[in-house]
Amino acid sequence: MAILIPALGACSFDSTGERRLAERLEQKLDADYLLWHNVPIGPKQTHPDFVLLHPRRGLLILETKDWKLDTIQRATKQMWEIIPNGQLKVVINPLAQARHCAIQVVNALERDAQLVQSEGAHQGKLAFPWGHGVVFTRITRKQFEAAGLGEAIEPHYVICKDEMEESADVEEFQQRLWNMFPHAFGGAMSLPQLDRARWIMFPQVRVQTQGALFDDSDLDAELPSIMRVMDLQQEQLARSLGDGHRVIHGVAGSGKTMILGYRAEYLAKASTASSKPTLILCFNEPLGVKLHSVMDAKGLADRVHARHFHKWCRDQLQAFGQTLPSTNASSAQYVAELVDRVIHAVRLKFIPSGQYQAILIDEGHDFAPEWLTLVTQMVDPTTNSLLLLYDDAQSIFARARSKQFSFKSVGVQAQGRTTILKINYRNTKQILQTASLVAADLLTAEYQGDDRIPLVKPISCGRDGPAPLIIKLHNLRDEAYAIADHLTSAHKEGFAWGDMAVLCPNWEVMRLFESALQHRHMPHQTRWRRGDYTPEGDCIKVMTMKVSKGLEFPVVALAGVGHMPAPGEDEKDAARVFYVAATRATHRLVMGVGGPSTFGSTLQYKIDPA
Numbered sequence: 001m002a003i004l005i006p007a008l009g010a011c012s013f014d015s016t017g018e019r020r021l022a023e024r025l026e027q028k029l030d031a032d033y034l035l036w037h038n039v040p041i042g043p044k045q046t047h048p049d050f051v052l053l054h055p056r057r058g059l060l061i062l063e064t065k066d067w068k069l070d071t072i073q074r075a076t077k078q079m080w081e082i083i084p085n086g087q088l089k090v091v092i093n094p095l096a097q098a099r100h101c102a103i104q105v106v107n108a109l110e111r112d113a114q115l116v117q118s119e120g121a122h123q124g125k126l127a128f129p130w131g132h133g134v135v136f137t138r139i140t141r142k143q144f145e146a147a148g149l150g151e152a153i154e155p156h157y158v159i160c161k162d163e164m165e166e167s168a169d170v171e172e173f174q175q176r177l178w179n180m181f182p183h184a185f186g187g188a189m190s191l192p193q194l195d196r197a198r199w200i201m202f203p204q205v206r207v208q209t210q211g212a213l214f215d216d217s218d219l220d221a222e223l224p225s226i227m228r229v230m231d232l233q234q235e236q237l238a239r240s241l242g243d244g245h246r247v248i249h250g251v252a253g254s255g256k257t258m259i260l261g262y263r264a265e266y267l268a269k270a271s272t273a274s275s276k277p278t279l280i281l282c283f284n285e286p287l288g289v290k291l292h293s294v295m296d297a298k299g300l301a302d303r304v305h306a307r308h309f310h311k312w313c314r315d316q317l318q319a320f321g322q323t324l325p326s327t328n329a330s331s332a333q334y335v336a337e338l339v340d341r342v343i344h345a346v347r348l349k350f351i352p353s354g355q356y357q358a359i360l361i362d363e364g365h366d367f368a369p370e371w372l373t374l375v376t377q378m379v380d381p382t383t384n385s386l387l388l389l390y391d392d393a394q395s396i397f398a399r400a401r402s403k404q405f406s407f408k409s410v411g412v413q414a415q416g417r418t419t420i421l422k423i424n425y426r427n428t429k430q431i432l433q434t435a436s437l438v439a440a441d442l443l444t445a446e447y448q449g450d451d452r453i454p455l456v457k458p459i460s461c462g463r464d465g466p467a468p469l470i471i472k473l474h475n476l477r478d479e480a481y482a483i484a485d486h487l488t489s490a491h492k493e494g495f496a497w498g499d500m501a502v503l504c505p506n507w508e509v510m511r512l513f514e515s516a517l518q519h520r521h522m523p524h525q526t527r528w529r530r531g532d533y534t535p536e537g538d539c540i541k542v543m544t545m546k547v548s549k550g551l552e553f554p555v556v557a558l559a560g561v562g563h564m565p566a567p568g569e570d571e572k573d574a575a576r577v578f579y580v581a582a583t584r585a586t587h588r589l590v591m592g593v594g595g596p597s598t599f600g601s602t603l604q605y606k607i608d609p610a
C-alpha cells in the first residue's frame, strides 16, 4: 500500500471520483510509492490533484477531471470548452495543465546539482524520469475513443473510469501510470535524493538547520548543501491534523514542537478576519517566550497566541475583569490561586468557554488533570480542535497523577487518534546514549493502549558527534571555571555565545556558574525568574535544568551532575530532570560530575572508566 499524504481520512476531495482515485492509488501501488493529494508544490505553490514519487519510476503529476462526456463541448490540444453546470467555460487542456505544473517542478528540481545528470547528452537534466497525465473519473475508455478525445490528448496519457475500478488488475493499473512517462532511464533515487526532492517541492516540510524551532521556507533562497525534511511519518501527521482531538506521544527531540509549529502556521494562514485565534500553551515560561517570539517573527502573533499556562490564566482573569490573587501569597499559592480563579470564573461563565478555533498544548505531560479539563472547554465546539503533545519521560512537574490518569477522564478524546514518534532527531547518538544512561529505567516501559500514557524508548536518528565531555574536579567552583574555559574554546571554534547554555540543578549552582562567567567576562544571561529569558540575545543562557525543558542549544554544559540527586531527592525524579537537560544539546554536551552522588559516578564509570 502506498503512503498517502495527507492520510485518506484527512484529505478533502473535490469529487467522489477523486476520492476513488486516491483509494485506488493507495491500494494498488506498493509501499515504496509516495503519494500526495492536493498539497501546494514547487515555486508557484500550485495544487495538482496528485503527485507520485517512486525511487525507481520517478515523479508523476496527475490531474483528475470528473467531467462526464457530455460536459465536454469541444476539445483541442490547447483549449477545452466545457459546460460543467449549464454555463460554457473555456479551460486549458487538462494534460497541458498537468504538464505546466510538472515543468515548473522539474525546473525547480534541476537547480539542484545532486538531482541532475552529471554527464552525457542530458547533462544538467533531471537524473530520474518524470511524467504527467490525466484521469477521467467519469468517462470510460470506450467513450473517450468514440468521442475522438484522443485527438486532443494522446491516449496513453489518460486513465479512464473503467480502468480505475476496484477490480482493476494491479499490474495493468500500474502499467498505465508508467505509460505516462515519456522516457524510462536512470537508476534508483537514493534516500538523500528523495529528501532533497521533497525539500524543494514542499517548502512546508523543511526542517530548520539551526536556531528557530520552525522553518521559514524562503522559496528564493540559495539551495543549501544539507536539506533536512520532516520524515514521512511526521509529514503525514502534520498534514493530516484536522479538527477534533489528537494526541502525539513523542520522545525528546522527536519533532513534536516542530509539528505544533506547522499546525499553528497552517491554521493562521487558513484563518479569516472573523476567525477565532489559535492558542499554543505550554508549561514552561522560557518555552512560552520562545514560541511567542517565533510566532511574532512570522507575523502571526495576533492570530496565534503562544503563552505558558500560568500567564494565560493571568491574562484571562485580567481580560474578563476578574481579580488577581494577592501578591502577598507565596509563589506556589499565587499560581494555584490563579488557576482556581480561572476554573471558577469559567464555571460561572464570567470567562467564556470556546474562545479559540484550536488549542495546541506542548508539554502536556506537565499539565495537571484539572488544567486539561479547563483547557478542553476553551476550544470552539464547532472545530473541537485540540492537539496534545506528550512525553511521559519528561514529566517533571506533575508526577502525582500518572497512575490513575486517563485522557478520557479530563475530556480528551484520544482513542483512535493517537500517534507515537520514536525517533530522536535533536541529539547526536552519543548525547542520546549519555542521557539514557542515567534515565534508562524511565525509558523501558512499552506502549499500553490508546488512552493510557505510554513510555516510549527513543531511537536515535543516527547522527554522529563527539563523545560528551566529563569534567571531574574537587569542587564545583573549579568545575565552573573549567566549563567556562571549555565554552570559550567552543566559541573560538565558531559556536556563537547564543548557541550555548549552562543548565544547573539548583540556584546555588547557578550562582557559582554565573560568577565564573562574570569573572571570565563571558556574555551571559541568567534566568532567575519570569521575564529574564530572551531567546534572541547572543549570550550564554544560564538556567535551571527544569526550565530548560522544550528548548535546545548546540552546546550544553550540565553543571553539578555530581550532586544529583540531592540528599532526600527521589532518584527517578532527578533522573527525569537530568534526561530533560541532557537532551537539550544538539551537538556538544559537557558535564561536571565531581561530587558524592550516584549520577556523577555512573556517568564517569560508563563514559570514561579510566
Ligand SMILES: Nc1ncnc2c1ncn2[C@@H]1O[C@H](COP(=O)(O)OP(=O)(O)OP(=O)(O)O)[C@@H](O)[C@H]1O
Pocket: 207, 208, 213, 228, 229, 230, 231, 234, 250, 251, 252, 253, 254, 255, 256, 257, 258, 259, 391, 394, 425, 426, 549, 550, 551, 552, 583
Ligand atoms: N525529520 C527531522 N529531520 C531532522 N531534524 C529534525 C527532524 N524532526 C525534528 N528535527 C529537529 O529536531 C529538534 C527537536 O525537535 P522538536 O523541538 O520539535 O522536538 P520535541 O519533540 O518537541 O522535543 P522535546 O520534547 O525534547 O522538547 C529540532 O531541532 C528539529 O528541527
